[in-house]
Amino acid sequence: MEYHQKTIRVKQDDLDDLQHVNNVRYLEWIQDISKEHWMLKAPESIKKEFVWVVLSHHIVYRKAAFLGEELLIKTHVAQNSGVTSKRIVEITHPERGLLVRSETDWCLLNGSTLKPMRIPNSIKSLFTGENK
Template sequence: MKPFETTIVVDEHDLDELNHVNNVRYVQWVNDIAKLNWNTVATSSIKENYFWVLISHHIDYKQAALLNDTVVIKTYVTKAQGVTSTRIVEMFNKNTSKLLAKSETNWCLISRKTQKPARITPEINSLFF
């Protein structure tokens, strides 16, 4: 697996009424880093022919992130076979290294031409492993 990483700084738009990062934001960050990872590693040709759709999502919330916290978001694919892949996303507080949330998502590769599931090609598989 090839880990991919980005960081974000929590701002007031990320907070809920308890002044913690809203759970919905964590879900958005999971989606955002998956998309960023794909757009960074996939060639133009691959992106012209395929896209991913989310088919299931599980997230464990461990600790709250607060205003101005820097969050390190790491992702990697643990499995890619047939038409599906499993992606892990881990979010850490940069200053304390404490795990804030961990997500496991399952994705299906879709052919742009047919709009149907497509087998993961060796070329696509090599992007993640």
């Protein structure tokens, strides 16, 4: 399993009216780290041939994050099946633990036709070590 992670610091514009991180911001962070992982791991030839679209997000908000806090965002691909891939993202605080966990179902598309495509071994092996 191939993990990708980064640390971020909560800024004023991340906050909502309750002075904690806005739920929409968490979704943006989930999208951002997922795309970063793809851009870092996939060779240019694969990035030119394929694109991903989101089918669904399931996000569980467990605890709030606040201004100035440093958070760890970590992602990995948990499963591939046919044309879909399940990606997990967890956002944690060093002392308070898990704040947010998401499971996102992504669909692989042919970059030219925009039609769904079975995930090839070349992509599976980049993220999960699967080669079948």
